[in-house]
Amino acid sequence: MANAEPPKRLGPVVGLVIGLFVVLVFAVVLVPGLRELGADVVGIVDASYVRSALRFTVPIAFAGMGGIFAEKSGVINIGLEGLLIISAFTAIAVMWLLGDQGDAGRMLAMFGGVLASLLVTLLFAIICIEFKADQIIAGLAVWLIALGFAPFGSIIIWGTVNSDSVGSFDPLSIPLLSDLPYVGQVLFRATPPVYLMLLAVPFSWYLLNRTAFGKHLQASGEDPKTLDTAGVSVRKVRYAGVLLSGIYCGIGGAGLALNAGQFVGGGETITSGRGLIGLTTYLIANYNPVGAFLSAFFFAGLDALQLQIQRVPGIELSSTLIGIIPYVAVLIVLTFVGKTRMPESAGEHYESEE
Amino acid sequence: MNRADLERLLDRLVDATVLERVVISFASLLFAIVVGGVIVLLAGIPATCRDPAFVFAGREFCYDPIEMYLTLFEGAGAFGSLTNLGLTLQETSVLLFTGLSVAVAFRAGLFNIGTQGQMVLGALGSALTIVWVAPSLPENVVGTVVIVPLAVVVATVIGGLYGTLPGLMKAYADAHEVITTIMLNFVAMGIAFYLVRNHVGDTTTDSVQTTPIPDFARLPPTIDGTRFSILVLLFGLAAAIALYLLYERTVVGYDLRTSGLAPEAADYGGVNAKRNIVASMTLSGALGGIAGAMYVLMVHYRWETDMPPLGFDGIAVSILAGNNPLGVIPASLLFGALKGGSLQIDFALGVPPELVEVLRGLIILFVAMPEFFRMIGSYAGYGTDGGETDG
Numbered sequence: 150m151a152n153a154e155p156p157k158r159l160g161p162v163v164g165l166v167i168g169l170f171v172v173l174v175f176a177v178v179l180v181p182g183l184r185e186l187g188a189d190v191v192g193i194v195d196a197s198y199v200r201s202a203l204r205f206t207v208p209i210a211f212a213g214m215g216g217i218f219a220e221k222s223g224v225i226n227i228g229l230e231g232l233l234i235i236s237a238f239t240a241i242a243v244m245w246l247l248g249d250q251g252d253a254g255r256m257l258a259m260f261g262g263v264l265a266s267l268l269v270t271l272l273f274a275i276i277c278i279e280f281k282a283d284q285i286i287a288g289l290a291v292w293l294i295a296l297g298f299a300p301f302g303s304i305i306i307w308g309t310v311n312s313d314s315v316g317s318f319d320p321l322s323i324p325l326l327s328d329l330p331y332v333g334q335v336l337f338r339a340t341p342p343v344y345l346m347l348l349a350v351p352f353s354w355y356l357l358n359r360t361a362f363g364k365h366l367q368a369s370g371e372d373p374k375t376l377d378t379a380g381v382s383v384r385k386v387r388y389a390g391v392l393l394s395g396i397y398c399g400i401g402g403a404g405l406a407l408n409a410g411q412f413v414g415g416g417e418t419i420t421s422g423r424g425l426i427g428l429t430t431y432l433i434a435n436y437n438p439v440g441a442f443l444s445a446f447f448f449a450g451l452d453a454l455q456l457q458i459q460r461v462p463g464i465e466l467s468s469t470l471i472g473i474i475p476y477v478a479v480l481i482v483l484t485f486v487g488k489t490r491m492p493e494s495a496g497e498h499y500e501s502e503e
Numbered sequence: 504m505n506r507a508d509l510e511r512l513l514d515r516l517v518d519a520t521v522l523e524r525v526v527i528s529f530a531s532l533l534f535a536i537v538v539g540g541v542i543v544l545l546a547g548i549p550a551t552c553r554d555p556a557f558v559f560a561g562r563e564f565c566y567d568p569i570e571m572y573l574t575l576f577e578g579a580g581a582f583g584s585l586t587n588l589g590l591t592l593q594e595t596s597v598l599l600f601t602g603l604s605v606a607v608a609f610r611a612g613l614f615n616i617g618t619q620g621q622m623v624l625g626a627l628g629s630a631l632t633i634v635w636v637a638p639s640l641p642e643n644v645v646g647t648v649v650i651v652p653l654a655v656v657v658a659t660v661i662g663g664l665y666g667t668l669p670g671l672m673k674a675y676a677d678a679h680e681v682i683t684t685i686m687l688n689f690v691a692m693g694i695a696f697y698l699v700r701n702h703v704g705d706t707t708t709d710s711v712q713t714t715p716i717p718d719f720a721r722l723p724p725t726i727d728g729t730r731f732s733i734l735v736l737l738f739g740l741a742a743a744i745a746l747y748l749l750y751e752r753t754v755v756g757y758d759l760r761t762s763g764l765a766p767e768a769a770d771y772g773g774v775n776a777k778r779n780i781v782a783s784m785t786l787s788g789a790l791g792g793i794a795g796a797m798y799v800l801m802v803h804y805r806w807e808t809d810m811p812p813l814g815f816d817g818i819a820v821s822i823l824a825g826n827n828p829l830g831v832i833p834a835s836l837l838f839g840a841l842k843g844g845s846l847q848i849d850f851a852l853g854v855p856p857e858l859v860e861v862l863r864g865l866i867i868l869f870v871a872m873p874e875f876f877r878m879i880g881s882y883a884g885y886g887t888d889g890g891e892t893d894g
Contacts, residue, residue, distance in 0.1 A: 286822065297859070
């Protein structure tokens with residue numbers, strides 16, 4: 150992608166979205182029958198819908214925010230999807246081994262997931278940084294290995310590609326705050342992975358934009374030579390960036406599985422492309438963690454429609470068709486929403502001239 | 504991927520000799536087999552089995568990797584069983600097309616991860632064509648001669664169009680084809696599932712599938728007791744040779760390659776790079792569609808949800824083949840053998856056949872890091888040098 154291009158051209162897209170919205174509002178008000186339908190659809194957006202959307206946001210947002218660190222450092226990590234799978238599988242396996250130990254056990258399971266993801270990420274980092282592997286192909290390999298290994302492991306442990314049902318995280322109410330109308334229901338009666346995510350968003354933004362480490366990270370992706378000249382090891386910064394993406398994916402994958410209480414290994418597994426949707430979120434948001442979180446929430450909202458739409462009488466839509474909406478949304482966004490300027494040296498190896 | 508990336512890729516393609524690529528492929532295979540063996544060995548500890556393969560240090564190991572690999576190759580028909588050989592060749596024949604599909608895109612510097620989706624839709628298109636057209640045809644050779652090519656053409660067109668889509672997105676909107684093709688896989692599976700379950704499927708069963716295709720639309724098995732048809736194998740071999748000639752001997756092939764690898768250079772040379780990117784993806788999708796038709800005509804005799812991941816296997820086949828259409832032939836045979844034998848390791852030893860998918864990923868991983876082997880090579884080289892000096 151040519152670097153001279155303007156980073157974004159959002160104008161026409163915003164116009165299009167607003168235009169569509171206006172048309173929709175007119176149609177709903179004027180066409181008989183649609184008004185009732187409109188009321189039903191609006192009725193979908195209740196506290197429980199937003200809560201499930203937030204739960205669905207966890208893997209996408211963590212993959213997205215983690216991906217930012219890797220790519221900003223100069224290593225494109227397309228293996229985010231595979232890391233989510235590894236972590237989800239490991240977390241459930243640990244849960245199953247531990248038996249029900251309450252939230253402490255679940256946090257331990259989550260830690261196990263993060264550790265597994267971190268281990269695989271370390272291998273990926275070594276392969277990319279030391280052995281100068283093609284990052285895209287190596288990332289793809291990480292995904293495909295996970296796609297094979299997780300169902301393989303599931304059969305070894307549980308006899309089928311899907312795990313037994315283990316306990317899942319219960320919502321944790323924060324005293325007082327959870328009594329707030331609506332907001333309290335949504336934000337302060339959530340599961341631990343959701344809280345972690347809400348904390349990780351400002352943390353990631355701060356880390357990337359306000360710390361020396363963040364500046365090194367950006368320089369490592371944009372202009373490694375200058376960083377090297379300044380006496381900072383590009384290699385170490387890249388390891389840190391990639392490993393951070395592993396930790397994030399670990400939390401995201403374990404959070405996804407422990408929110409569900411099961412690992413599903415059939416087809417594309419329980420993660421179903423959410424790591425790649427995460428990758429899309431930061432491309433849309435131009436590597437801003439806050440923007441990545443918001444777009445993750447948007448895609449997760451579409452994802453959660455599947456659960457909600459069945460509650461609306463009168464809408465005869467197949468849940469399979471609703472299920473593909475997030476993927477179609479990704480395609481539309483990638484096609485019509487501006488070009489993202491990737492870090493100058495992303496995807497390239499850097500040879501230090503010591 | 505930015506321009507410097509592409510130039511690096513082009514450099515590497517020029518630098519790497521054919522011999523080097525063959526060595527890297529074999530070494531990758533070897534390493535994947537070793538790592539896969541270790542995984543099986545370790546998986547044998549938590550696994551439950553009636554009689555463990557061996558006991559070491561008080562631990563029961565359910566699986567013996569060497570026995571497992573021997574069983575795998577026996578299951579693949581390596582030791583003379585005709586039915587097993589048929590199974591391997593049947594897998595090989597379909598893999599030829601998915602492997603070529605990925606290779607064609609790779610040749611132009613494009614990653615088509617969407618072969619799976621193109622295959623799913625191609626398979627559905629051919630199955631439905633047969634189910635709908637067959638009743639108006641005579642149930643004899645005439646019917647076969649009409650319906651088989653028709654099914655293949657429909658699958659080719661559908662797969663091709665579905666490949667055009669990410670091609671257009673790549674060429675005109677700069678949307679990365681790895682992401683778009685994976686998303687399109689999900690969309691393809693969703694649409695196919697929806698159509699078959701709600702509209703065009705066999706409504707007499709609970710399974711999400713079409714009605715079976717009639718006997719005269721099924722390709723005649725070449726080996727008794729299997730479904731392998733040599734027609735598909737020959738068709739696949741012909742396609743591989745034709746594509747090799749296209750890329751090595753014709754201007755069109757040269758333009759297709761350069762358009763993806765160095766669009767600016769292609770444009771400068773008076774070639775419409777964008778159009779060629781779309782053409783490469785369309786050709787790639789068409790081959791994926793054909794793979795789907797072959798699956799219906801030879802393997803499953805109907806479309807059913809949860810098709811095997813032959814499209815993803817195609818990625819490994821192509822990468823192992825160095826993206827060379829002729830190299831796809833032995834690589835497909837290898838993967839055909841792995842898939843053919845995987846049933847046997849499950850049946851005889853209880854090793855989950857998903858192991859083959861792990862091997863698939865490992866092979867891709869190792870091929871992706873030629874530097875690793877160069878390092879090992881130079882390390883070994885130094886070792887020999889040292890030995891000589893000592894001696």
